[in-house]
Amino acid sequence: xxxxxxxxxxxxxxxxxxxxxxxxxxxxxxxxxxxxxxxxxxxxxxxxxxxxxxxxxxxxxxxxxxxxxxxxxxxxxxxxxxxxxxxxxxxxxxxxxxxxxxxxxxxxxxxxxxxxxxxxxxxxxxxxxxxxxxxxxxxxxxxxxxxxxxxxxxxxxxxxxxxxxxxxxxxxxxxxxxxxxxxxxxxxxxxxxxxxxxxxxxxxxxxxxxxxxxxxxxxxxxxxxxxxxx
Amino acid sequence: xxxxxxxxxxxxxxxxxxxxxxxxxxxxxxxxxxxxxxxxxxxxxxxxxxxxxxxxxxxxxxxxxxxxxxxxxxxxxxxxxxxxxxxxxxxxxxxxxxxxxxxxxxxxxxx
Numbered sequence: 062x063x064x065x066x067x068x069x070x071x072x073x074x075x076x077x078x079x080x081x082x083x084x085x086x087x088x089x090x091x092x093x094x095x096x097x098x099x100x101x102x103x104x105x106x107x108x109x110x111x112x113x114x115x116x117x118x119x120x121x122x123x124x125x126x127x128x129x130x131x132x133x134x135x136x137x138x139x140x141x142x143x144x145x146x147x148x149x150x151x152x153x154x155x156x157x158x159x160x161x162x163x164x165x166x167x168x169x170x171x172x173x174x175x176x177x178x179x180x181x182x183x184x185x186x187x188x189x190x191x192x193x194x195x196x197x198x199x200x201x202x203x204x205x206x207x208x209x210x211x212x213x214x215x216x217x218x219x220x221x222x223x224x225x226x227x228x229x230x231x232x233x234x235x236x237x238x239x240x241x242x243x244x245x246x247x248x249x250x251x252x253x254x255x256x257x258x259x260x261x262x263x264x265x266x267x268x269x270x271x272x273x274x275x276x277x278x279x280x281x282x283x284x285x286x287x288x289x290x291x
Numbered sequence: 292x293x294x295x296x297x298x299x300x301x302x303x304x305x306x307x308x309x310x311x312x313x314x315x316x317x318x319x320x321x322x323x324x325x326x327x328x329x330x331x332x333x334x335x336x337x338x339x340x341x342x343x344x345x346x347x348x349x350x351x352x353x354x355x356x357x358x359x360x361x362x363x364x365x366x367x368x369x370x371x372x373x374x375x376x377x378x379x380x381x382x383x384x385x386x387x388x389x390x391x392x393x394x395x396x397x398x399x400x401x402x
Contacts, residue, residue, distance in 0.1 A: 085346070092365075
């Protein structure tokens, strides 16, 4: 594999481009380089001169990697509006998702024949056993929402080629959010509040997910580099 | 009055690529060369920078791609989908609207 292509691969990985996308971009740029070489050969240049010309037209591999990342970002909304996408949206997504999961839980209860009626819900809240299950449902909805939000923003950061720093910003916001968001639940009343008491257990969820995403990225980079050297 | 789509200028490369692909399937190098040739050299993509746009169009299902071997060379060929044809119609209408507005504003000497 030409040195130019290896340097491009390394440049893209260093800029935080996801490994599967690097693989595809590199393959297509390698095809493009070959086309440029063929065009130069057709104009009567020697093989060595044609390769030099192709690489001159493609430019510095590091610069090309940066241009590719910029184009990649411009191609998606999240890439163009990174502050909104990774700085603001995680805050808004979590309560919406939490409410949606609760609604889905109630719909599931309805489908299983527990019913929706106010009197049945009130009876369930007054009964300690069913209240215990309702409490599990409300808390687990919050945990699932946190996990989904963290996973979603990890994935969006990868897909939009926003880079690791934006992924970490989303991770930081999700973690801070889950540290102080408290799901309050008592018979006949539940609410999502901001609490000064840190919620350590639920904070572990986004930390774990962003940690796993980082570990996965590192693993993909190591695999891609091994492939490049081979 | 309808507001001008603020991201419309971001959509110009998309319009050009979709327009070219409406004439038949092409690969990346061919698209870059066609844009350069057909615009008389006035427009050009940076070499290699076409690919992120093509991948985005593919994610949006406006184009589809397939790796094929033609005359001994294996390349990714891109083809317009029916969704892409609709998108091309939308972008063309928007382009004509903007173009007419700009031409009116600039006056005859720039037309």
